[in-house]
Structures are given as C-alpha cells and as structure tokens.
Amino acid sequence: MFWNDWYGWQRNLWDLAQQSSAGQLRRSYPGIQLFGGDNEALIRAEVPGVKAEDLELEVQDQELSIRxxxxxxxGEALRSERPHGEYEKVVRLPFRANPEKVNAELKAGVLNxxxxRAMEDRPRKIAVAAS
Structure with missing residues (x-):
C-alpha cells in the first residue's frame, strides 16, 4: 500500500515538473547541429524513436522548419522521460537555400x-571593363 501511494505521489510530482518544463522542452527539442560551407549546409537533428512519416520539413528563404x-x-508508466506531442524547431540558415536541392535522411535516430545554397544567393564575380 505504501509503495502504491509513493509511486502515485512521485508520478504526480513528475507530471507537474513535466508541465512546467514543457515550454522549455518544446523550444529545445530536437537537439541540432548545424555545419556550413560556402554553398552547402548540413543539419543533424537527434530524433530517436521518431519515424520518417512523423517528420515534416519545410524550407523557406533562410529557415528550415522541422516538425x-x-x-x-x-500504458501507465511509473516514470516516463520520453518526450511526446508535437514539436517544431526552426533553424536559421547561413544563406537562402534552394528548396529543389534539399536532401533529408533518417538513420539510427538522427535526421540529416x-x-x-540558392544560385541567386551565391556571390558573383563582376568583371571590370577598362575604358
């Protein structure tokens, strides 16, 4: 009896903590890394346990949205630290991306x-005419 009460109390306390930190979790999940070159960028997002059909990506100008x-x-868990719900992470890119040249792959819980870089956003050399 004592242990049932203890686990119930602990679960209620955990639920309260989850609710108060839910906003923070929504802003920080998923964790990402951004690597960039002159004309290409790579974003790695940690999404363990997420299936490809539960991901939605959108590129617009200098932003990538990951939903x-x-x-x-x-089932009723005694403790659950696995995030669930709907999340959106907007990543600011170092340049405007070409939406036709985006490649996404999910492997071993990591989204790559x-x-x-969009052609119109790439630096151009300008010839100087001598007069």
Missing amino acids: IKRDAVQ VRLE
Missing part, C-alpha cells in the same frame, strides 16, 4: 538534412 509528431507510449 515532429510523437505519440505517447501506451543537406541544403544547397
């Missing part, structure tokens, strides 16, 4: 997104 829908684990 994730993650269902809660069914390669983006190519």
